[in-house]
Amino acid sequence: MTFADPNAHAPATPQSAREIGxxxxxxxxxxxxxTGLGLVILLAAFVASVRFADESNAGHFFDRLPHLFDFLSWLIPKDWNDVWRALFDIASPMQKTGEEYNFAEGRVPVWGGFYIPEYFELMIITINVxxxxxxxxxxxAVPLSFLVARNLAPSNPLRIVxxxxxxFLRAFPEIVIAGLFSxxxxxxxxxxxxxxSLHTIGxxxxxxxxxxxxxxxxPDEGMKAVGASWSERVRFAALPQVMPNFVSYALLRLEVNVRASTIIGAVxxxxxxxxxxxxxxxxxxxKTVALVLLLFIxxxxxxxxxxxxxxxxxxEHAFLLQH
Structure with missing residues (x-):
């Protein structure tokens, strides 16, 4: 009687540490x-695309590159004190020389001699937007999220829609939607x-x-066991668990929307x-430096x-690394 060797069909393994190394x-x-071949191909594609773009550009990017900072030199104030005057709508000694120095004309009167500087009012409008x-x-977004979630969606067709x-709502940048509605x-x-708002919903x-x-x-299973409706399950089982994170994400989105509102204002x-x-x-x-300073602050x-x-x-624990 013969027995099959249990190692007969076992895969061959390296016989020494040298072979493994x-x-x-x-x-x-x-x-x-x-990796090297990929980087070479990527670099070649980048160089070719830059050359094509440069030839297609009427101004020729590389020819104009030495003048890159000329535009910034035009925006350097002749008197840096005019930055604060422009920011707070204080009359400039050069206000009669042109529109560039008509800081006081932008004041928004409130009561008597009290006024809101023009740029502060514009910043308030941006923040309000x-x-x-x-x-x-x-x-x-709150009710929509419960319709989309796999574990709480009332029906699969409704979830897909x-x-x-x-x-769809987040597919288009805010500036495109703003141009349409403008x-x-x-x-x-x-x-x-x-x-x-539309982009934020998405x-x-x-x-x-x-x-x-x-x-x-x-908690949702417990609500189901006592015969709760879908809306009651959402309200009493799911919403208390997610509301802190919902508010956190909304505040994070507020930061993004301040920047988006500024960009949309330009169009x-x-x-x-x-x-x-x-x-x-x-x-x-x-004026430009004053606006940039106010926006940054x-x-x-x-x-x-x-x-x-x-x-x-x-x-605080949500912002710390969990081990």
């Missing part, structure tokens, strides 16, 4: 070769609010439903973006405030 070295060398858009986006809707509703903050909808899909389903959406575009195009150095302040508020709502 040689195999590993060959694999590493092959990877490095493929971002804030209203974030609130609208939050209100619509709702998911396609969120994808043509329909004329230029102004209303078109900007609609554009940013963006927050995706973030929200991913949070919903990771909740603990035990007729109102606010500080429109004035910044005009100032740059006319070469008004002091505002964005930093919004970022810091929203980060602080998110930490208070979600907890």
């Amino acid at each position: 040689d195999a590993w070295g060959k694999m590493v060398a092959r990877r490095r070769l493929y 971002a804030l209203v858009s974030t609130i609208i986006g939050f209100i619509f 709702a998911k396609r809707l969120t994808e 043509a329909i509703l004329s230029i102004g903050p209303v078109a900007a609010i609609i554009a940013v 963006a927050l909808g995706k973030l929200f439903y991913e949070v919903v899909e990771n909740i603990d389903m035990k 007729g959406g109102g606010g500080i973006g429109e004035e910044l575009k005009l100032s740059i195009s006319r070469g008004f150095g002091a 505002t964005i930093v302040a919004v970022d810091q405030f929203s980060a602080w508020l998110r930490r208070r709502l979600v907890g």
